[in-house]
Amino acid sequence: MATEPQKLMFVPFSSALDAGLWYKLSENKLNVYGLDESPKPVFGFYYNGYSSGPCRLSLDFTAFDSKAEAPPRHCKAEGLLYLVNTIEAFKNFKQKEILQATAEQIFNDIKSGKAMENPNLLTQFIMLSFADLKKYHYYYWYAFPCISLPDNVLVHKQRLLKDCFTNDMLENLMKAYDEFQSLNKRLQAFFLFQQTNDGKIIVHPVSMLTKLMSENQKVIFAFYDPCPASDFPGWPLRNYLYFISYVIGDKVSEIEVVCFKDKMQNGVRSIAHSLALSLKIPPVSHITECSSTVGWEKNERGKMGPRMVNLSHSMDPNILAESAVGLNLKLMRWRLIPDLDLELISQTKCLLLGAGTLGCNVARCLIGWGIRNLTLVDNGKISYSNPVRQSLFVFEDSLNGKKPKAETAAESLKKIIPGLNAVGLTLSIPMPGHHVTDGVLEQTKKDITVLEQLISEHDVIFLLMDTRESRWLPSLIAASQQKIVINAALGFDTFLVLRHGLRNPDDVDNATETDAEILKGNLAGNKLGCYFCNDVVAPGDSTKDRTLDQQCTVSRPGMSMIAAGIAVELMVSILQHPLRLKAPACTSTDSDFQSESESCLGIVPHQIRGFLSHYHIVLPAARAFKKCTGCSDTVIKSYQKDGFDFLFMAFNIPSFLEDLTGLTQMQMESIDADILSLSDDDDDTGSSM
Numbered sequence: 001m002a003t004e005p006q007k008l009m010f011v012p013f014s015s016a017l018d019a020g021l022w023y024k025l026s027e028n029k030l031n032v033y034g035l036d037e038s039p040k041p042v043f044g045f046y047y048n049g050y051s052s053g054p055c056r057l058s059l060d061f062t063a064f065d066s067k068a069e070a071p072p073r074h075c076k077a078e079g080l081l082y083l084v085n086t087i088e089a090f091k092n093f094k095q096k097e098i099l100q101a102t103a104e105q106i107f108n109d110i111k112s113g114k115a116m117e118n119p120n121l122l123t124q125f126i127m128l129s130f131a132d133l134k135k136y137h138y139y140y141w142y143a144f145p146c147i148s149l150p151d152n153v154l155v156h157k158q159r160l161l162k163d164c165f166t167n168d169m170l171e172n173l174m175k176a177y178d179e180f181q182s183l184n185k186r187l188q189a190f191f192l193f194q195q196t197n198d199g200k201i202i203v204h205p206v207s208m209l210t211k212l213m214s215e216n217q218k219v220i221f222a223f224y225d226p227c228p229a230s231d232f233p234g235w236p237l238r239n240y241l242y243f244i245s246y247v248i249g250d251k252v253s254e255i256e257v258v259c260f261k262d263k264m265q266n267g268v269r270s271i272a273h274s275l276a277l278s279l280k281i282p283p284v285s286h287i288t289e290c291s292s293t294v295g296w297e298k299n300e301r302g303k304m305g306p307r308m309v310n311l312s313h314s315m316d317p318n319i320l321a322e323s324a325v326g327l328n329l330k331l332m333r334w335r336l337i338p339d340l341d342l343e344l345i346s347q348t349k350c351l352l353l354g355a356g357t358l359g360c361n362v363a364r365c366l367i368g369w370g371i372r373n374l375t376l377v378d379n380g381k382i383s384y385s386n387p388v389r390q391s392l393f394v395f396e397d398s399l400n401g402k403k404p405k406a407e408t409a410a411e412s413l414k415k416i417i418p419g420l421n422a423v424g425l426t427l428s429i430p431m432p433g434h435h436v437t438d439g440v441l442e443q444t445k446k447d448i449t450v451l452e453q454l455i456s457e458h459d460v461i462f463l464l465m466d467t468r469e470s471r472w473l474p475s476l477i478a479a480s481q482q483k484i485v486i487n488a489a490l491g492f493d494t495f496l497v498l499r500h501g502l503r504n505p506d507d508v509d510n511a512t513e514t515d516a517e518i519l520k521g522n523l524a525g526n527k528l529g530c531y532f533c534n535d536v537v538a539p540g541d542s543t544k545d546r547t548l549d550q551q552c553t554v555s556r557p558g559m560s561m562i563a564a565g566i567a568v569e570l571m572v573s574i575l576q577h578p579l580r581l582k583a584p585a586c587t588s589t590d591s592d593f594q595s596e597s598e599s600c601l602g603i604v605p606h607q608i609r610g611f612l613s614h615y616h617i618v619l620p621a622a623r624a625f626k627k628c629t630g631c632s633d634t635v636i637k638s639y640q641k642d643g644f645d646f647l648f649m650a651f652n653i654p655s656f657l658e659d660l661t662g663l664t665q666m667q668m669e670s671i672d673a674d675i676l677s678l679s680d681d682d683d684d685t686g687s688s689m
Helices: 019-033 087-091 095-112 167-182 206-214 237-248 317-325 327-336 342-347 357-368 405-416 438-457 469-480 505-509 515-519 559-576 633-642 644-652 656-661 663-688
Strands: 013-017 040-047 055-059 074-084 124-132 137-147 154-160 190-195 201-205 220-224 254-260 263-265 268-270 275-280 293-296 307-310 349-353 373-378 421-426 460-463 484-490 494-499 607-611 616-618
Touching: 013 019, 013 137, 019 074, 019 124, 087 124, 095 124, 095 137, 095 237, 095 293, 137 237, 167 190, 167 201, 190 206, 201 206, 206 237, 220 237, 237 254, 327 342, 342 559, 349 357, 349 438, 349 469, 357 373, 357 405, 357 484, 357 559, 373 405, 373 438, 405 421, 438 469, 438 644, 460 469, 460 559, 469 484, 469 633, 484 559, 494 559, 559 607, 633 644, 633 656, 644 656, 656 663
Parallel strands: 013 055, 074 124, 220 254, 349 373, 349 460, 373 421, 460 484
Antiparallel strands: 040 055, 040 074, 124 137, 137 293, 137 307, 154 275, 190 201, 190 220, 254 275, 263 268, 484 494, 494 607, 607 616
């Protein structure tokens, strides 16, 4: 049954204004415009990949820069700013006259042929504003001028593009569209396309319309539609239809229009949901004067009237900077990672043990991810050799007695982001193999108490120290408190980034995974080993009887940046995984093995081992070691039961941890087995002679 033609309806533009726009407008008002009320050019942009929400035209701090480019896949729109000096002038502004004048300019551009050569002139806007710079109150009203269409513009048929185009046709159209846009400096909002006899689709600029019509070519009109709704076209179609009616309305009475929507769905680009309309249009070329116009935006109450925004609490440059630094993260969530939980990341508290080469780079990467609460711990001072490798220090920091690393790093971070909660603390971490004498006994106890409290107050612990033994105590404390621990260590041209497993002794002891299952990424996060699980000896003094190059971490300059970046990315992947630390460890890039071990950011491995000399990375995983000196059930329970007494013996008695965990006995059994094996070989050899 045929349906009756329907009157064509449109979804109007809605202004979307960034706080940076008002900051820039205030700056221009104070430093450039003064009392000048003449109209100023402004620029906005719109996008057609939204899946919901209004039909937005956005303005940000670039709105006053004519050379500023719109973001990728956004159309640039031109407008005029009418910035008045008083609230009375704002109230008494002649809105109807300004709207009519702008619409008449569009009408004249259509008549003169300018719109044929530059159809982007069809989409313009007006911004009327008054800025009360004492109170930071901003009054504004937007208009998107359109020439009123005749009432007899009717919709005969309305379908989704996927219902009238095959998949091959859709693919060909997308390719032709991309080729067409690549030839232009800015994205074209209006275009034509036609299908040849052999099925090929060609996209043409609007300037080709007259030529194609003279050749009796059938063309389909298309425009970049910012409307998310699936059943109505967006506002830019209004003036486009008037243009079409004026140019060819006396030659054809029906046209095909595609409301082109270029969206990303589940990471896949698609135009299938674009709206295809069959329209009846009347001729308007006989009209010599611009008819009535529409376009003023309704306010938040749905009435015709202005709006007001109060930014008195957010116009501080520090606050604006805080908003701006999150732009990259918000853009990631727009289309690439809609499931990204930025609030969870920003609320995460990070403790960085070590504020040297790794610590500085990890801190820089953390703030890039939106971390706003972090503490840096180090007991060193900045030397002359540090600033070239440690990105939060400068030469002056090494003068006049040398500044402490942790406090200086925290201050540098706050210069980058003034609102950052960054704390630096000079603290020595007691270590096995470094004897605790009576003279430092009380200070050692205080240091341990502070370290325990710091780990308790933070969500993620980064171990970024120079020595192996300095990682032991925080590894133990964090394991007992079930914290996320990220370990990063450097060699000359190798690095290791490792997440400690969530300590659950029962799960570790009852593990049944085979080696093949581990390789498939089936080793659960609560069964993964820590930094010390692969060692069969307890940590000791690694700097004793070593030359300078053996005491220092000598590595290629790029290693710390690579390792630091991967360490932070691993942390964020853990936070975004639904199982958090229990996420299974992926050891393969094979997609068949990745489903359970993926967060919205990808896989969550146990270890990342990099080899810069071969530009190679491997992703091993290892089960927790029952006799581990850092995270085994025996060590954790002894620490929880005996506290400092246990730690004191671990610091002062070289074999204490090995005896406690059974490593000593295991080593003896291994020696005995080697002796027996050697004896058996000797017997076999003797009997063969």
